[in-house]
Amino acid sequence: MQNNILPPIVEITIISAQNITKNKSYFTFCRRIRPFIILSVASAAKNKNVQRLYETREDEKGGVNPTWGDKFRLSLTHNFFNQRYPGIYLQLYTKHLLLGQSQLGWCMIPASDILNRFSHVGSTQFLSYRLKSGDGSRGQGVVNVAVRLEGSLCDDHSVIGVPVKL
Numbered sequence: 001m002q003n004n005i006l007p008p009i010v011e012i013t014i015i016s017a018q019n020i021t022k023n024k025s026y027f028t029f030c031r032r033i034r035p036f037i038i039l040s041v042a043s044a045a046k047n048k049n050v051q052r053l054y055e056t057r058e059d060e061k062g063g064v065n066p067t068w069g070d071k072f073r074l075s076l077t078h079n080f081f082n083q084r085y086p087g088i089y090l091q092l093y094t095k096h097l098l099l100g101q102s103q104l105g106w107c108m109i110p111a112s113d114i115l116n117r118f119s120h121v122g123s124t125q126f127l128s129y130r131l132k133s134g135d136g137s138r139g140q141g142v143v144n145v146a147v148r149l150e151g152s153l154c155d156d157h158s159v160i161g162v163p164v165k166l
Helices: none
Strands: 009-018 035-045 048-055 067-075 087-096 100-110 124-132 138-150
Touching: 009 035, 009 087, 035 067, 087 138, 100 138
Parallel strands: none
Antiparallel strands: 009 067, 009 138, 035 048, 035 087, 087 100, 100 124, 124 138
């Protein structure tokens, strides 16, 4: 029998953010914000911290309540859910023409929210996360996402549902 186990794939849709605020230092230079989100998946691969980055488009008109609707398919390793603190990090930034980008906040989607006991593979979950400040303290604003898990989560080659002769 051939091994056709697909790696787990997480489909994340960054829907919107609500009530985000500007950094005080950024506020003095610009009146509007152009928010975007960077997603990163950290994995420990033989003592190396490898990150894969994905980025939404800038929302030019959303201001403090931006909307994106950008969808990403993240291929995960089979041991992603077995790591010590697995998760997908969302970092909210704004761009300024002269100063570059400035972080407005961040949050993490824990693996336990992606794979919880109440959902099954293929179902979509709508989740919201409060943003944290750069130092990890409670920040201002909420990010809304949709998460769907695809693929197989088991490494074993057991077959489920085969009749057994008694």
